[in-house]
Amino acid sequence: MPATPPPAPPCSSRARSGPGWPPARIGGWTLCSLCRPMATMPSASPSWTTPAGRWPRPGSGCHRRPEPSHDAWHGTWYGRPSGPYSLLRPGSSHCNRGVNIMKTNIYPPMILLLIGAFLVFSGWAAHRAAGLGSQVTDADYYSKGLRYTSTEVERRAAEVLGWNLDTTLDGRRLVFRLSDHDGRAITGARGSLYLAIPGRAENVYLPLAETEPGHYLVTLEQGISGAIQARLEVERNGARLNRHLLLNP
Structure with missing residues (x-):
């Protein structure tokens, strides 16, 4: 069972000013000067942020150790799709590099449609050409032309x-x-x-x-x-x- 997370550090999104701002990196975590003592506490270890069995296997190449901003301690993440609390949020994905997105390509159906229309029109034209043709109003038109x-x-x-x-x-x-x-x-x-x-x-x-x-x-x-x-x-x-x-x- 994961340990109970510590209280929100003073450098949450409600306190983005003061002597502890901007934050600094400590051990892969980005914390302000007011939250740095909490990073050294055993209970503040990043291990409590992830439930058992949710971290990827070593060497899978799908994850690196998350490098969140200090607001990620409070379950808020800016600019990246994962964080220490992202695995706890419903519907979040711990890896999106293995997802294959199938893009819809409409050009093959359009080409097949054009070919089919061309074949239908060609068949209709051949059928009309093989028929009787247009009817002449004057039955003696040809003979009159010869007489002319x-x-x-x-x-x-x-x-x-x-x-x-x-x-x-x-x-x-x-x-x-x-x-x-x-x-x-x-x-x-x-x-x-x-x-x-x-x-x-x-x-x-x-x-x-x-x-x-x-x-x-x-x-x-x-x-x-x-x-x-x-x-x-x-x-x-x-x-x-x-x-x-x-x-x-």
């Missing part, structure tokens, strides 16, 4: 040929005169006229008739009146000529 290319080629071919087109509206008779760059009539061509009449779902198709060399005639119906948009197509030996017209019969 062919139309452009034919239009340029007609321009190279130097075709000229003169249009004349006589009442309800529409006459087209087709000639080359020298003014000579172009015969043997096939022509069509498409009329976009308001109120009708489809365009009106009217074929052209060659009445004389280089002259192509079409007669408009009686029900056709007002401003009408028309498209003329003339083709001869693979060369095609397209014109957009605005008629007002």
